[in-house]
Amino acid sequence: MSSQREHEESADLIERAKRVTPGGINSTSRTQMMEDRDGNPVCFERASGAEVIDMSGNRYIDYNNAWGPIILGHCDEDVDEAVAAASERRDIVGMSTSELEVRAAELVAERVPSADKVQFGTTGSEVVAHAIRTARAETGREKIIKFQGNYHGWYDPVALNYISARENLGQHDVITTGLLPEATEETIVLPYNDLDAVEAAFEEHAGEIAGVILEPVAHDMGCIPPVDGYLQGLRDLTDEHGALLIFDEIITGFRHGMGGVQEREGVVPDLTTMAKAVANGYPVSLLCGREEYMRQFGPGERGGSVYFAGTYNAHTAGMAAVVETITQLEERGVHDRFDEVRTRLADAIRDHLADAGVEGFVQEYGGIFATYFGEGPVTKYRDLLDLDDERFTEYRWEMIDRGVLMVSKFPRANLLNASLTDDHVRETIEAAGEAIRAVSD
Known part of the structure; x- marks a missing residue:
């Protein structure tokens, strides 16, 4: 330089x-x-x-x-033109829904195996928060399993054990000050790619674990794919113990294929978080999953009890970017x-x-x-x-x-x-x- x-x-x-x-x-x-x-x-x-x-x-x-x-690519002409065209017709209304956000959700649901229903957000951390809340709401349990080296954003229960020093392995290693001790005490941290450790945790905490969240390919600690049988083993264990399996595909979603890692590996989680590549640089995240769990976000008499709100959710610019990004990924x-x-x-x-x-x-x-x-x-x-x-x-x-x-x-x-x-x-x-x-x- x-x-x-x-x-x-x-x-x-x-x-x-x-x-x-x-x-x-x-x-x-x-x-x-x-x-x-x-x-x-x-x-x-x-x-x-x-x-x-x-x-x-x-x-x-x-x-x-x-x-x-x-x-x-940076400043992609097709995506930017689609965003500009959509923004001439509509910016943000804050009521009801729009043709563009429905189309974006349809395209995701047609491609991602776990996506019976889709909710759009703005950041990865917020959809992780909603996924964990849903697991707790569905199961009535409090504990969550995450893995050392996996990063899931700033949400308190998973803001720990990312890039840890050797001496901090095997204990809670928070990434920020200002956390209440209670925020992470129900989080169980285990080594990635170690199915025996997960099985032991389910046995030790029988009937207490609401869900397991992981990067199905661990990219926040480089490029560490799942070993053979690992993802299917997690699917089997969560089914056996009545917990939800959550794939954090914030990085991997669309980057490794239109259906994400879950399509490549043939293992379908209960809930999936995506962001980053879904809109080629525009601020969009999404949570998708099986209908029985996504029903938790239905407002009032139409659904469940988990609150999902955001002024900028499904913003016109972001939805246009999602639709065009999907189109261009496939056409090219x-x-x-x-x-x-x-x-x-x-x-x-x-x-x-x-x-x-x-x-x-x-x-x-x-x-x-x-x-x-x-x-x-x-x-x-x-x-x-x-x-x-x-x-x-x-x-x-x-x-x-x-x-x-x-x-x-x-x-x-x-x-x-x-x-x-x-x-x-x-x-x-x-x-x-x-x-x-x-x-x-």
């Missing part, structure tokens, strides 16, 4: 931001590329297709894609392209590692891949702690220096963008070879 002199505009903007916004940013995760490796401030001014450009004019091929929302054959590009990148990086004599490996799934340094594979969070996180970080900085934006935060994975061209892929492969050689000593 560039020198301090070339980052003067970014430095000025961040100083202005700090005067009016805590820390100068509106989301904690944005600190992860607020400075370059030399500590120079960086702000991104433009984004188009598979590229982002900082305020100094430096261009990067983007493998972060806003942590997942960008799937077709995005998921076939992802399989092709991911395979080319992953295979080339493996070759580079072998040629340089560097111990490392690539894990991949659908539209996501991650390069790790050490002995693989990784199947659970504890495995990550045995990897070389310093080399991971240095490799990512070497990629950024070469114009390939792979965020230098261990153990984050890389997300594909449908606007990646063959030239982008070739440039990435070449940069990866140079970066691996640079960290080989």
